[in-house]
Amino acid sequence: MKRFLHQNAALPLGRQVGKKIALFGLVFFFAVTSIPFANAAPRKGYEAKVVTAPIETIIMAPGETKTISLTYKNSGKTAWKRKGAGYVSFYTADKNYRKSVFEAKNWFDATHAALLKETTVKPGASGNFKLVLKAPEKVGTYKEAFGMVAEDITWIPGGELKLVIEVQKPGTVAKAKPASAPSVKLVSDTSAPTLSAFLLLRSTKLVTAEGNEQIVYKVGMKNTGTTPWMKREVRSSDALAIASVGALPTTQIALNTSGVVEPGALDFLSFVFKAPPTKGMYTIKYQFAANDVVLSDAEILIPVEVTSDAEDVLNSPVLDATILQNMIPEPMLRIGVLIVDEETNNEVKISCNTDWKLVDGNGALLAEQAANQSINAFYKNSRYYFNRGQGLEQSSFFLRFVPNTEGAVCKIENFDKRVTRRAGYAENTFRNILELRYNSKKDRTWVINEVKMEEYLAGLGETSELSDHEFKKTLITIARTYALYHFERATKHANEFFHMNSSADDQVYRGYEYEVNNPSIRLSAQETRGVTVTYEGRTAITPYFSRSDGRTRDWGEVWHGTVAWIKSVPTPCDAANGRKLWGHGVGLSASEALCMAKSGRKWDDILKYFYQGIDLTKRWM
Numbered sequence: 001m002k003r004f005l006h007q008n009a010a011l012p013l014g015r016q017v018g019k020k021i022a023l024f025g026l027v028f029f030f031a032v033t034s035i036p037f038a039n040a041a042p043r044k045g046y047e048a049k050v051v052t053a054p055i056e057t058i059i060m061a062p063g064e065t066k067t068i069s070l071t072y073k074n075s076g077k078t079a080w081k082r083k084g085a086g087y088v089s090f091y092t093a094d095k096n097y098r099k100s101v102f103e104a105k106n107w108f109d110a111t112h113a114a115l116l117k118e119t120t121v122k123p124g125a126s127g128n129f130k131l132v133l134k135a136p137e138k139v140g141t142y143k144e145a146f147g148m149v150a151e152d153i154t155w156i157p158g159g160e161l162k163l164v165i166e167v168q169k170p171g172t173v174a175k176a177k178p179a180s181a182p183s184v185k186l187v188s189d190t191s192a193p194t195l196s197a198f199l200l201l202r203s204t205k206l207v208t209a210e211g212n213e214q215i216v217y218k219v220g221m222k223n224t225g226t227t228p229w230m231k232r233e234v235r236s237s238d239a240l241a242i243a244s245v246g247a248l249p250t251t252q253i254a255l256n257t258s259g260v261v262e263p264g265a266l267d268f269l270s271f272v273f274k275a276p277p278t279k280g281m282y283t284i285k286y287q288f289a290a291n292d293v294v295l296s297d298a299e300i301l302i303p304v305e306v307t308s309d310a311e312d313v314l315n316s317p318v319l320d321a322t323i324l325q326n327m328i329p330e331p332m333l334r335i336g337v338l339i340v341d342e343e344t345n346n347e348v349k350i351s352c353n354t355d356w357k358l359v360d361g362n363g364a365l366l367a368e369q370a371a372n373q374s375i376n377a378f379y380k381n382s383r384y385y386f387n388r389g390q391g392l393e394q395s396s397f398f399l400r401f402v403p404n405t406e407g408a409v410c411k412i413e414n415f416d417k418r419v420t421r422r423a424g425y426a427e428n429t430f431r432n433i434l435e436l437r438y439n440s441k442k443d444r445t446w447v448i449n450e451v452k453m454e455e456y457l458a459g460l461g462e463t464s465e466l467s468d469h470e471f472k473k474t475l476i477t478i479a480r481t482y483a484l485y486h487f488e489r490a491t492k493h494a495n496e497f498f499h500m501n502s503s504a505d506d507q508v509y510r511g512y513e514y515e516v517n518n519p520s521i522r523l524s525a526q527e528t529r530g531v532t533v534t535y536e537g538r539t540a541i542t543p544y545f546s547r548s549d550g551r552t553r554d555w556g557e558v559w560h561g562t563v564a565w566i567k568s569v570p571t572p573c574d575a576a577n578g579r580k581l582w583g584h585g586v587g588l589s590a591s592e593a594l595c596m597a598k599s600g601r602k603w604d605d606i607l608k609y610f611y612q613g614i615d616l617t618k619r620w621m
């Protein structure tokens with residue numbers, strides 16, 4: 001399956017309930033409240049309706065294997081097939097393509113569970129599936145979710161399956177359920193009206209934020225019951241209420257009473273919450289309620305990674321406390337550009353536009369390739385594997401794809417955002433070295449781009465060709481400062497072996513293709529080359545955000561402590577345009593800075609307006 005089918009993808013379901021625009025590398029969402037109802041049309045003609053599926057807890061002994069019969073009606077307009085393009089099967093859902101502990105021997109893998117039994121199921125007919133479950137050895141209550149998929153085409157609406165499985169020791173099983181009782185109770189499409197929901201869409205799979213950062217989150221809830229929804233809510237427990245933002249009651253995070261959501265339709269709810277204040281991994285739990293009834297099968301679990309609280313970032317040690325008056329070599333940054341997962345079939349295919357070589361993490365030569373010759377590579381079971389056309393070879397050390405000419409361009413050939421993320425560009429080409437590296441801390445493999453600072457800035461997506469030139473120089477300078485700040489500390493992503501990632505939770509980096517399409521960004525970097533924001537001889541921390549509501553915030557209003565150069569300043573242009581705060585509000589307001597640039601203010605003057613008492617120091621030639 002490809003990632004554009006994932007839960008967090010922007011799928012064309014139902015009516016549009018808002019509009020997204022990109023500005024300064026950030027995404028804005030404007031809700032439209034006048035829509036009377038949401039319709040979820042079948043995607044590409046695919047739709048399903050449950051006929052028989054479990055609705056009671058399934059009880060199993062540790063290690064026991066049990067077969068569950070499933071029947072779904074093809075209520076769409078496209079025939080289902082067992083083989084060939086678009087074949088129909090079940091994958092693990094909720095966290096899509098999640099490895100299941102109930103994997104049985106007949107599964108394709110730990111994420112791919114059951115195949116359609118019939119060769120073809122025409123519209124109006126019913127199809128059958130045999131879902132085999134093998135219980136883990138650990139006793140306890142498990143929740144499993146599966147979804148029906150037309151391979152490489154779509155998740156099929158109505159094909160959701162949620163199970164509660166109780167793994168009990170044999171003696172406990174006998175007491176809990178008489179042997180004569182049916183092992184599985186089934187639901188039929190002729191059953192009484194029910195309230196049920198399925199979390200079908202979410203704005204992002206993992207939220208990455210700094211401590212206390214405000215997060216705008218959106219979910220798409222599908223009505224999988226037989227009762228229309230008149231009222232829809234996202235609720236929190238009292239423990240989470242202190243993290244919520246807005247004027248709703250403490251346990252009511254979002255409310256929608258506009259229109260009616262019929263069975264099979266989709267409803268969208270947006271809400272805002274604050275990330276926890278301290279560094280760590282969290283799961284924020286919300287409840288979904290329809291018609292004033294909390295639906296236990298529709299919990300909203302949001303994984304949140306707090307990269308650092310503000311005080312930790314501010315006080316983290318400089319690893320190399322170089323006196324800033326002295327010039328330093330241009331830094332070589334390490335940027336995490338791609339997590340290697342299902343989006344690329346858990347491997348990468350890489351080539352470079354000059355002669356290049358593959359070396360391992362110790363510098364040993366593994367292969368020499370001509371320009372545009374590719375190598376397939378992946379990590380599995382503590383080994384790195386690669387294929388240069390001579391069969392599968394392996395290494396104990398991570399792999400580096402190194403062009404013979406510095407600054408040449410390498411390409412991840414089997415990664416294309418136009419296909420998997422519905423982006424406008426592929427964004428799969430990067431200057432200099434690429435590295436394939438697994439980290440045990442988060443159990444995932446990254447492609448890391450090792451690139452010089454100024455070449456990194458040339459591919460930065462925080463602004464575009466259309467922005468005023470002085471504004472571009474402003475943004476590039478604080479982006480350079482941000483990158484240097486974390487390069488000097490090397491602590492933010494140290495457990496994953498790079499300084500920053502390429503997404504908006506650090507700085508949006510789009511690589512060589514963006515550089516080619518936006519040449520004035522490279523020019524802005526050249527005209528400010530090596531210049532960073534400093535305060536009293538040290539690299540300054542320079543937060544920035546999208547837009548303000550008439551003023552910026554002191555550091556201490558949002559985060560911990562005091563930062564001498566970050567004080568609240570008026571933003572008259574934002575105020576005159578009636579703008580509302582978007583972002584944390586600390587440091588530079590991008591919309592105000594753009595307005596200042598258009599009115600004739602120079603980039604250095606703009607920086608000194610938002611960051612008081614700073615110097616602009618050239619660090620390298």
